[in-house]
Every structure is written in structure tokens, then in C-alpha cells.
Amino acid sequence: MASSIENNNEKLTLKSSDGEEFLVEKHVALQSTLLQNMLDSDCSSADVIPLPKIDARTLALVLGYCKKHADASSSKQGELNSFDSEFLKDMDMGALFNLVLAANFMEIKGLLDIAAQKIADTIKDKPHQEVREIFHVENDYTPEEEAAVREENRWAFEGFP
Amino acid sequence: MALITEEEPQPPPPQTPNPTKPSQNPPPPPTPPPNPFTFWFHFTLLVSLLTTLLVSLSTLSPQDPKSWFLSLPTNLRSHYSKGRTIKVQITPNLPPIEVFTIQSGPIKSDSVLFVHGLGCSSYSFRKTIEFLGRRGLNAVAIDLPGSGFSDKSMVVVEEGSGGGLTRVWEVYNEIREKGLFWGFDQLVEKGYVDFEGNDVRVRKREAVKAIELGSEEMGRVLGQVVDSMGLAPVDLVLHDSALGLGANWVLENPGLVRSITLLDTTSISTALPLWVLRTVVVRELVLGFRFVFGRVLELCCSKPVGGGSDAEAHRILLKGRDGRRSVVGMGMKMNCSFDLVEWGSSEGVKGLPMQVVWSSGWSKEWSEEGRRVAGALPRASFVTHSGGRWPQDDAADIAESIFQFLSTLPKSVRQSDEEPIPDHIQKMIDESRGSDHHRPHPHHDVLGGHEHDHGHAHDHAHAAGYMDAYGLDDHIIQPPSTPASLHLETPPPKHGSDVAVLSPMDSDFEALACKDVLRTIFEDLPLADLARAACVCRLWFLLASDRELQTRAFRSPWKLKEVVGNPSSAAFWRDNGLGRFAISHRLVRADSVASLAVKYSVQVMDIKRLNNMMSDHGIYSRERLLIPVSNPNLLIGGTCYIELDAYAKREVAVLYLEGGPDPKVNCPNRASSDQGKRRIIDSLKRSMQVDDGTAQYYLSISDGDPRAALTEFSEDLRWERQAGLA
Numbered sequence: 001m002a003s004s005i006e007n008n009n010e011k012l013t014l015k016s017s018d019g020e021e022f023l024v025e026k027h028v029a030l031q032s033t034l035l036q037n038m039l040d041s042d043c044s045s046a047d048v049i050p051l052p053k054i055d056a057r058t059l060a061l062v063l064g065y066c067k068k069h070a071d072a073s074s075s076k077q078g079e080l081n082s083f084d085s086e087f088l089k090d091m092d093m094g095a096l097f098n099l100v101l102a103a104n105f106m107e108i109k110g111l112l113d114i115a116a117q118k119i120a121d122t123i124k125d126k127p128h129q130e131v132r133e134i135f136h137v138e139n140d141y142t143p144e145e146e147a148a149v150r151e152e153n154r155w156a157f158e159g160f161p
Numbered sequence: 162m163a164l165i166t167e168e169e170p171q172p173p174p175p176q177t178p179n180p181t182k183p184s185q186n187p188p189p190p191p192t193p194p195p196n197p198f199t200f201w202f203h204f205t206l207l208v209s210l211l212t213t214l215l216v217s218l219s220t221l222s223p224q225d226p227k228s229w230f231l232s233l234p235t236n237l238r239s240h241y242s243k244g245r246t247i248k249v250q251i252t253p254n255l256p257p258i259e260v261f262t263i264q265s266g267p268i269k270s271d272s273v274l275f276v277h278g279l280g281c282s283s284y285s286f287r288k289t290i291e292f293l294g295r296r297g298l299n300a301v302a303i304d305l306p307g308s309g310f311s312d313k314s315m316v317v318v319e320e321g322s323g324g325g326l327t328r329v330w331e332v333y334n335e336i337r338e339k340g341l342f343w344g345f346d347q348l349v350e351k352g353y354v355d356f357e358g359n360d361v362r363v364r365k366r367e368a369v370k371a372i373e374l375g376s377e378e379m380g381r382v383l384g385q386v387v388d389s390m391g392l393a394p395v396d397l398v399l400h401d402s403a404l405g406l407g408a409n410w411v412l413e414n415p416g417l418v419r420s421i422t423l424l425d426t427t428s429i430s431t432a433l434p435l436w437v438l439r440t441v442v443v444r445e446l447v448l449g450f451r452f453v454f455g456r457v458l459e460l461c462c463s464k465p466v467g468g469g470s471d472a473e474a475h476r477i478l479l480k481g482r483d484g485r486r487s488v489v490g491m492g493m494k495m496n497c498s499f500d501l502v503e504w505g506s507s508e509g510v511k512g513l514p515m516q517v518v519w520s521s522g523w524s525k526e527w528s529e530e531g532r533r534v535a536g537a538l539p540r541a542s543f544v545t546h547s548g549g550r551w552p553q554d555d556a557a558d559i560a561e562s563i564f565q566f567l568s569t570l571p572k573s574v575r576q577s578d579e580e581p582i583p584d585h586i587q588k589m590i591d592e593s594r595g596s597d598h599h600r601p602h603p604h605h606d607v608l609g610g611h612e613h614d615h616g617h618a619h620d621h622a623h624a625a626g627y628m629d630a631y632g633l634d635d636h637i638i639q640p641p642s643t644p645a646s647l648h649l650e651t652p653p654p655k656h657g658s659d660v661a662v663l664s665p666m667d668s669d670f671e672a673l674a675c676k677d678v679l680r681t682i683f684e685d686l687p688l689a690d691l692a693r694a695a696c697v698c699r700l701w702f703l704l705a706s707d708r709e710l711q712t713r714a715f716r717s718p719w720k721l722k723e724v725v726g727n728p729s730s731a732a733f734w735r736d737n738g739l740g741r742f743a744i745s746h747r748l749v750r751a752d753s754v755a756s757l758a759v760k761y762s763v764q765v766m767d768i769k770r771l772n773n774m775m776s777d778h779g780i781y782s783r784e785r786l787l788i789p790v791s792n793p794n795l796l797i798g799g800t801c802y803i804e805l806d807a808y809a810k811r812e813v814a815v816l817y818l819e820g821g822p823d824p825k826v827n828c829p830n831r832a833s834s835d836q837g838k839r840r841i842i843d844s845l846k847r848s849m850q851v852d853d854g855t856a857q858y859y860l861s862i863s864d865g866d867p868r869a870a871l872t873e874f875s876e877d878l879r880w881e882r883q884a885g886l887a
Contacts, residue, residue: 104678112681120685128696140698143242144233149696155735156692 012039013048014063020056021048024063031066033107053105058098065111084110088118093134127160217449237474240284241310249385251306251378258372260386261310262303263287265294271419271567272392275302276383278401278426278551279488280433280462282309282478284471285552286400292560298567303386305379305403307372307487309478314371314487346776373490380410387417394419396567401550402431406491408504415509420570422516422563423534423541425527425550432462432550435492438485448480462551501537516566518559521545542566679704688714688737719796726803728812733803742796743771743787743813754780755848759867761788762844772809783808787815841867845874 010026012035029035038049051059068083088096096115103112123131132139141149150157233241244263251258263283273293275286283302290300304311374382387393396419399407404426411418425432437457438444447453455472479485504510515538519531527550535543544562552559683691683704691714695705704710711734712724718737728734733741746757754774758765767789768774780786787809790796801814845856845867851874863869 100678100682101675104675104681112678116678116681117685119682120690123682123686123694124690126693128693131694132697135697137698137701141696142238144238146696149702153692153695156689160693 014059015048015050016054016056016059017052018056020059022056022059022063024066025070028063028066028070031070031108031110033109035106051102051106054102055098058095058102061095061099062102062106062108062111066108069110084114088114091118093122233477234470234473236470237284237477240287240474243287244283244310246310247386247389249306249382249389251372251374251381258306258312260303260306260312260382262301262386262390263290264299264301264390265290266299267294267297268299268391270297270299271396272299272301272390272394273396273398273563273567274383274387274392275300275398276400276403276407277302277305277308278403279431279435279492280308280438280475280479281401281551282475284309284474284478288557289552289560289563292557293564296560296564298564299392301386301390301392303382305406305491306374306382307491308484312372313484371486371490373487373493374406375491376406376409379406380413383407383410384414384417393417396420396422396563396570398422398424398563399426400424400552401426402492411513412504412507412509415513418513420514420516420567421510422518422566423538424518424552424559425520425531426534431492433457434461435489438479438492439489444485448476448485451476458551462549501534505538505541514566514570515541516562517541517543518562519543519545520548520550522547523549676700676704680707680710683710684713686714687718688735692735719793720798721796721801722798723800724803724814725800728803729805733812739790739793741814742790742801743809743815744790744795745785745815745817745819746788747785747819748780748783752780752786753868754786755871756868757786757788758848759841759844759871761791762840762847763789763791764847771811771813772806773811774808787813790816845870 011023012026012029014022014024014029014035016022026039029039035049054062065087068087069080072080072083088099091099096119100112100115100119103115122134126134131137139146240263241261244261246259246261248257249260261283273290275283275290277283277285283304286302290302293300307313387395394417397407397411399421401424404423411421434457436443437447447457451473454476458472458475479488505515517531517535517538519528519534521528521531531543531545535541544566546558546562548559679701683694686694688711691705691710695702715734715737716722716724719742744761746752746761754765754768757763758768768786771787771789772783774780787806795816795818799816801816803812804815805812806815842853842856842860845851845860846853848871856870859870859874860867863873
């Protein structure tokens with residue numbers, strides 16, 4: 001990745017869904033595979049890159065993550081790990097989902113992994129009814145379908161209501 | 162067979178024309194030799210027909226409850242989703258069984274309980290209860306255990322009888338499980354055979370038994386349903402054979418019953434002829450083919466209404482989950498000597514208001530029987546209806562006569578402390594009934610939907626408004642559109658009042674609608690959580706059932722690189738305990754089970770168990786042995802192949818260590834380092850089941866060779882045993 005960076009001082013502008021503009025250094029932006037591909041295909045870094053799916057708050061978080069990882073690239077793995085765990089700590093579900101969506105959209109693998117892991121940890125060891133509640137998922141099963149699916153997976157419900 | 166016999170009578174061999182003349186030649190052969198092809202042609206045809214018939218019959222009866230539920234037609238599904246199940250204990254000491262009930266109408270009003278006859282189910286009464294529900298009665302229909310959606314079979318632990326064939330079968334099973342030389346092996350290993358533990362275990366076995374209600378169990382079912390739904394005092398409607406089963410309960414609990422309605426009921430026979438369900442080929446034909454069953458129903462039970470979909474529903478209910486066996490079993494238990502006259506005049510029943518509702522246009526004999534029943538119960542009022550012996554879509558007039566009858570009854574004091582309907586309300590309801598029953602209610606025949614019956618609502622807008630005020634109007638009748646809220650066994654998600662239910666599409670959690678993201682999240686879930694996630698909603702089910710995800714969850718705790726191959730059943734992925742994995746060891750001449758146990762740091766017994774070995778000698782006929790994985794680190798980064806081992810007779814994820822150089826595998830035959838020595842001592846300890854010091858001692862006297870140490874040890878052990886015996 002480092003080879004594709006010609007000029008570290010080059011900046012590009014990202015625009016969030018609610019119109020806020022973020023000025024980022026290129027090597028930070030390159031953490032995102034999406035941005036990297038865009039820059040590779042046409043080098044019009046002067047233009048504003050719109051990110052219509054990501055709001056300002058999330059984008060700020062994402063860029064914070066990218067900056068940390070770009071700056072500390074491969075030197076202090078231990079420090080990065082502790083940063084990652086600190087980064088998502090105390091984040092509410094809504095923000096977490098926005099983050100995971102943004103990471104998926106911008107193709108930032110590291111961020112996607114830790115955010116998904118965090119959400120998965122929330123699902124773990126919970127009955128599915130509670131998961132529905134936490135994630136606001138509507139139950140579109142009919143009762144008998146649900147009973148059937150549950151029966152099929154009965155082995156996984158030991159110790160669950 | 163008829164086809165064959167047609168061929169059998171062959172022309173008698175023609176006699177020699179003149180018997181008096183001594184024949185010079187041997188008698189000439191039968192002139193036209195019967196063509197053998199004709200016989201074989203018919204024979205083959207017959208055999209192939211029979212085979213096709215048998216094969217098709219056996220495939221026609223799927224018994225898996227889950228697929229059965231999923232294959233239900235929509236009318237049955239909606240019927241099921243409107244009802245709920247109640248747990249009922251019919252036999253003490255056995256787990257309760259589930260009884261399906263369906264309710265309609267305001268709960269706090271008078272309760273009518275419909276009990277169907279053999280072969281029938283609550284499905285027949287769905288229109289009737291809907292009708293009564295609209296009229297302000299709390300109408301309930303149940304599926305008796307063994308019928309409809311209720312449980313039809315239960316698991317019973319039986320003591321092995323030990324007689325003749327059963328015993329042989331048990332021994333055979335035992336041999337299959339443990340191997341032919343099990344006893345011998347054990348004798349060699351332990352010095353004695355553990356017969357006791359073996360014996361006790363074999364004697365008990367579980368059997369799935371069809372539920373067959375006798376009159377006593379029926380009483381328990383009725384009692385518990387009435388109790389748990391708060392129906393007492395109940396207006397009981399007994400249909401068909403339900404009288405024979407329910408009569409005793411009525412006798413014993415007169416306080417719980419307010420009135421009895423007998424609906425085409427007789428104690429002598431059931432509407433659906435039971436021999437049809439009992440006789441071997443007939444039952445497969447009847448239950449297997451929609452058309453045949455429809456015909457049987459038309460002949461015996463109900464007039465052809467409903468375009469056959471109702472007959473189909475009955476057929477599915479009877480056939481599904483082994484319902485036929487229960488029905489037949491119950492039919493056998495029916496009280497045939499039941500005397501209606503005696504019952505009607507007995508103490509408990511004498512005071513009860515009673516009505517007989519009879520099918521008038523069914524058959525002459527049936528009307529005759531109706532008069533006989535009415536004659537046996539002189540105080541009962543006798544009403545006729547136009548339907549068949551099983552109520553069906555045109556059941557409005559049955560409901561109407563029941564309704565009329567019940568409205569003439571004095572108001573009961575409900576046993577529960579629910580608020581009784583005030584008199585003036587009751588009057589309103591009565592009035593609305595009063596003006597209704599002069600005409601035949603063409604618009605009540607259509608009861609399918611749950612929308613307001615506009616003509617009716619208009620006529621009695623006044624009454625309806627009053628009922629509204631007391632919450633008695635239709636809207637308390639659970640609208641079928643929210644079936645989930647009625648189903649007890651699968652409670653709907655409990656949303657807090659402040660949490661709005663959002664579909665994934667328009668929630669803030671847009672991420673959850675994005676399959677990629679959801680997949681990424683699921684990738685981090687262990688197997689059990691993945692399985693539970695499948696129960697959340699359809700989209701999650703789709704994603705969580707993905708094979709890639711499942712194998713990933715299977716691999717991840719062990720950090721396996723890859724799992725190759727497909728298991729015979731998807732259930733393989735469910736368990737990824739260490740026991741699912743095994744190392745393949747290609748046997749060489751010097752190998753013995755004991756040496757392998759030491760080499761791989763596992764127990765001798767574990768190897769033998771995993772490989773289904775009868776004795777140590779079995780090793781020489783095999784090419785390889787499966788070795789249990791004792792050290793999970795071996796799996797890291799490894800590739801496993803899912804294999805069904807011919808000897809082990811089990812499916813395992815096999816790891817080939819020889820396949821690639823693996824620094825972690827060392828051959829600890831000779832201890833080279835301290836760490837290696839430690840490992841050998843540990844495994845010796847485990848193999849010999851001795852303490853550290855003993856293991857060290859044996860290792861030292863055998864010059865660090867673990868195999869020799871073991872030999873030494875077992876020799877000592879043998880000596881000790883002999884000394885002990887002497």
C-alpha cells in the first residue's frame with residue numbers, strides 16, 4: 001500500500017450525507033479500499049468525493065480510525081489493538097450499526113471486522129427473542145414456521161427459554 | 162392373483178384317441194404347448210404393479226412433524242394459527258401432552274365447549290365457533306389428544322419383556338453396539354465381565370406410543386381444559402363418539418357442566434367407519450389418496466361441500482403424525498355397552514338441560530337413530546339440522562340451534578370471579594337474538610372473514626353499541642390477522658412500550674438489512690448462536706443456514722484452515738467438539754494400540770472406542786486407525802477431510818498429519834529433551850492410571866522406552882492380580 005503513496009501531503013475532500021466536508025490526507029484515505037480504487041482509476045483528487053450513505057458523525061469516527069491506523073502502520077501492533085478495543089467501547093448500537101455499514105461501504109476491512117465482532121458479541125448467548133428486541137428486527141415468521149425452525153435447531157436451545 | 166388363475170386351468174392333456182388299442186407310441190405330447198410367455202407376461206405385470214403400489218404407498222406417508230407442519234394447506238395453517246395449545250397431563254408420571262384449542266368470542270361470557278368425535282377435529286367446528294363467538298358466546302373447540310393438532314403420540318419408557326424374540330433382538334443390538342467379542346475383550350482387560358451394568362441398561366427402552374384415550378383419560382383432558390381455560394360452568398357440546406368418552410366425566414362433575422348438547426352422537430358407532438382405518442391395504446388407499454378419502458367422507462360423514470378442500474384438511478389431519486393409530490386405538494377403547502337411558506336418568510345428569518341436535522336429511526336409518534336417542538332422553542329437546550354427520554361449512558344452523566338452546570337457559574353464576582354480564586346487557590343480547598331467529602339468516606352463512614357483518618350490525622346497531630361499551634363487540638374476538646399473539650408455545654417478542662417495532666428496512670439499523678454486513682457479523686458467531694439467530698426472522702434464517710457460514714463457525718474455534726468434503730447430514734456441523742476430529746494414522750508393522758496411545762498421548766480405550774475395535778488384534782486387518790485429537794493445537798491451520806470411516810462407522814473430520822510436515826508432531830518414542838520426557842510421563846500416567854512417581858519409575862527401569870514401560874507395568878499388574886486371587 002505504501003508504494004501507491006506518492007505524496008503524503010496530498011489532501012482530498014469527503015462529503016458526508018448531511019453535507020459536511022472532511023479534508024483528509026491521502027494516505028489516511030487509502031485505508032479505505034473504495035477510496036483507493038477511486039483514486040487509482042481517476043486521479044482527480046481535487047474533486048469532492050460524496051459519500052451519500054454516511055453521516056457526518058459516523059464519517060468522523062471512521063476517519064479517526066483510519067488516521068490512527070495509517071499513522072501507526074504496522075509498527076506498533078499492540079498499541080493498535082488496544083486502540084481498537086477502546087474505539088468501540090461504550091458505543092451505542094445505532095452508532096455501531098452506522099459504523100459497520102460505513103466500513104462495509106468504504107471497504108475498510110479492519111474496522112468492519114472489529115465492528116462486526118462487537119455486534120456478534122452482543123448476539124452471543126442471548127435468546128433469539130431478545131436479539132429481535134435489541135436489533136429491532138421484526139419477526140416475519142408465522143408461529144408454526146417459527147416452531148418448526150426452532151425445532152430444527154432445538155439442540156442450540158439448551159438452557160434457553 | 163386373479164390374473165394368474167386365469168392362466169392356470171390349462172386344457173387337459175388330450176387322451177389318446179382310443180384307449181382300448183394298445184398304443185405303440187408313447188402318448189403324444191399335449192398338442193398345442195401353452196405359450197409360456199403369456200404366463201410370464203402376466204406374472205411380471207402383476208409383480209411390477211404390486212411393487213409400484215407398495216412403493217408409492219410407503220412414500221405417501223411422510224411422518225416428520227416439521228415438514229408436516231410446513232406442508233399444510235393454507236386453510237389448516239390459518240386454523241392452527243388462530244388456536245393455542247394447552248398442556249394437559251393425561252397419565253400421571255408422564256410428561257404432559259399438548260392439546261390444541263381454538264377459541265372465539267368474548268372470554269367473559271358463557272362458555273361452550275365443543276368436543277369432536279373420532280376421526281374429526283376442531284377444524285370441523287371452526288365455523289360454528291366463529292358464529293357463536295359473534296353472538297357473544299365464548300365458544301371453544303378442542304382437538305382431543307390423538308386428533309387434529311394435538312399431540313398424537315408420546316414417549317413411553319417400557320421395561321423390556323425379555324421374552325423370546327425381544328430378548329434375541331436385545332442381544333443382537335448389544336452385539337451390534339459393542340462388538341462380538343466385547344465380553345471377551347473385557348475379560349482380557351479387566352479380568353472379569355461387568356454383566357450387571359450391562360443388564361440394567363438393556364432392560365429399559367423408550368417407545369413412541371400413539372395416544373389412545375379411554376374414558377378416564379378423556380375425563381382428565383376435559384377437566385384440565387375446562388380448568389385451565391376457566392370455562393366452568395360449561396355448556397358441553399358432544400359430537401359423534403365424544404358422548405361415549407365424555408359421558409363419565411359429566412357424571413362425575415355435574416357441577417362444572419351447565420348443559421349438554423348432543424350433536425349427531427351415538428354410543429354405538431362412529432361416523433367414520435373405523436375398519437377403514439384399521440384394515441391394512443384399505444387404510445393406505447383411503448388416507449393416501451385424496452379422492453378416495455373424499456368419497457369415504459361423503460358416504461359416511463358429511464355432504465360434499467367446500468370443494469373438497471375440507472375433506473383434504475381432514476385427511477391431512479388424520480394422516481399426519483401418526484394420527485390414524487390413535488384414532489383406531491381410541492375406537493377400540495370405546496365404551497360400547499354404554500346405556501344412554503341409564504346415563505340420562507342417572508343422578509348427575511338428570512338435572513342438566515339437554516338438547517339433541519340431529520341431522521335430518523342424512524339417511525333414513527340415521528333419522529331413526531335420532532328418534533331413538535331422543536326417546537332415550539325424554540327431557541331433551543330435539544332439533545334437526547340439514548348438514549351431514551360431521552359439521553361443515555353449512556354449520557350455521559347447528560350453531561343457531563345451539564345458540565337458541567343456550568339462550569333459553571337460566572343465567573349461570575360463573576364460578577370464576579369474573580364480572581358477570583349485567584342484566585340489561587344480557588337483555589339486549591337476548592333481544593337481538595329474539596328478532597333474529599325468525600328468518601334463516603342468509604348472511605350468517607358466510608362466516609369466512611372477520612369483517613363486520615354489516616346487515617346484522619345495522620339491524621342491531623343499538624345493541625352493538627351497547628356491547629361496544631362493555632367491550633363485548635367483535636373487536637375482542639382476536640382478529641386472525643395477529644395470530645402470533647395467540648400462540649402460547651412461541652411467545653411473540655416482548656417489545657417494551659417505548660420501543661417501536663421497526664422492520665429492518667426502515668429502522669436506523671439499516672445495517673441489518675444489508676446482507677453483506679449481516680453476513681460479516683454472523684461470521685463471528687459460534688455454531689449455537691448461529692442456530693438461534695436463524696430463529697429471528699426469515700432473512701436471518703436464510704443467511705445463517707448458509708453452508709459456508711456453518712463450516713466457518715465449525716472451523717473457527719480450532720483455527721482450522723479448511724474443511725473438505727460434505728457430511729452425509731447437515732447435522733454434522735452442529736457439533737464441533739474435539740470429538741468430531743480425528744487423526745488418521747496409517748498403520749505400519751510395528752504399531753500396536755498401546756504404542757499409538759503413547760505416541761499420540763491418548764488413552765488406549767479411546768482409540769478402541771473411536772475405531773469400534775473389538776480386540777487388539779483387529780488392528781492388523783486395517784490400513785489405518787483414527788486417533789482422537791488430544792491436543793487441539795494440532796488442528797491450527799490444518800485441513801480436515803470429512804470422512805465416513807468404514808471401520809469406525811462414524812463420520813469424523815480427519816486430519817492427515819503425514820500429509821505435510823508439521824513441526825508439532827514429534828515421535829516421542831525416545832525421549833530426547835526434558836519436555837519430551839515430561840510428555841511421555843504424562844501419557845504414561847494417563848494410560849496406566851498411576852501417579853507421577855510410578856510412571857517415572859517404570860520409565861526409568863525400561864530405559865526411557867515408553868512401550869517397554871507399559872509392558873513392564875501390565876506384567877506387574879497381572880502378577881498382582883494373580884497374587885490377589887490366590
